[in-house]
Amino acid sequence: MYYIDPHIHMVSRVTDDYETLAKMGCVAMSEPAFWAGFDRGTVDGFRDYFRQLTEFEPKRASWYGVRHYTWLCINAKEAENVRLAREVIALVGELLDTPGVLGIGEIGLNKNTRNEAIVFLEHVDLAMKTGEQILIHTPHLEDKYQGTRMILDMLSDDRRIDRGRVLVDHVEEHTIREVLDRGFWAGMTLYPVSKCTPERAVDMVELYGPERLLVNSAGDWGPSKPTAVPDFILAMRLRGHPESLIRRIVYDNPLQFFRQSRRFEFTPPQ
Ligand SMILES: [Zn+2]
Numbered sequence: 001m002y003y004i005d006p007h008i009h010m011v012s013r014v015t016d017d018y019e020t021l022a023k024m025g026c027v028a029m030s031e032p033a034f035w036a037g038f039d040r041g042t043v044d045g046f047r048d049y050f051r052q053l054t055e056f057e058p059k060r061a062s063w064y065g066v067r068h069y070t071w072l073c074i075n076a077k078e079a080e081n082v083r084l085a086r087e088v089i090a091l092v093g094e095l096l097d098t099p100g101v102l103g104i105g106e107i108g109l110n111k112n113t114r115n116e117a118i119v120f121l122e123h124v125d126l127a128m129k130t131g132e133q134i135l136i137h138t139p140h141l142e143d144k145y146q147g148t149r150m151i152l153d154m155l156s157d158d159r160r161i162d163r164g165r166v167l168v169d170h171v172e173e174h175t176i177r178e179v180l181d182r183g184f185w186a187g188m189t190l191y192p193v194s195k196c197t198p199e200r201a202v203d204m205v206e207l208y209g210p211e212r213l214l215v216n217s218a219g220d221w222g223p224s225k226p227t228a229v230p231d232f233i234l235a236m237r238l239r240g241h242p243e244s245l246i247r248r249i250v251y252d253n254p255l256q257f258f259r260q261s262r263r264f265e266f267t268p269p270q
Contacts, residue, residue, distance in 0.1 A: 105135025
């Protein structure tokens, strides 16, 4: 089955992973900007990272026939340096017309601090002024419930936002309902630690249905599995779900969400 991974950090992966993903049916992926494992010191560090995301990764993906798209921002983990964050947000504004950039992300909260909220709202303001889609990171573990509520409240306070153009990622059992009920897209991240397993993702499909629901691998530099979406496909089959439902979640839904970006160009495989 063809599928799309809407959230995977390929800068952390080797070229062999692109080949494996292509063999497993991955035809496209999107890579949000994220934390590199250390705080970058200058805006030029981000400029180089954004070149990697918009130039080199699409090229590496193309060697295996995979389309690579990206999202730009400064991650919440680096938001405590508000001055640097503002320089990066200005840089993101300059780069939004680069081919393959689908919008602003993954913005959000990490420890739910005041500075994180300031930088989050300034990203949202840029997205609204430029008509961009938004991809959101919700915090981990003990910070997730409160952080997700804070994010949804900040978004709901801004009347300019079209919720159908916002994806809230890393939802779990205690956060998915509110994200969907408020009209946003929800992404389930399959992750060996701290996030969701394929079986729990299937449970959530059974509880909430496929509408505005996505599944991704995150596939970053930590313990993670870039082939987690095929694991989800298998888990769905083993529960007896039809191919049409599986395909809707792993292929049709990401296409429907991405097509709202004016720079999204994609020719479906025959
Ligand atoms: Zn991520």
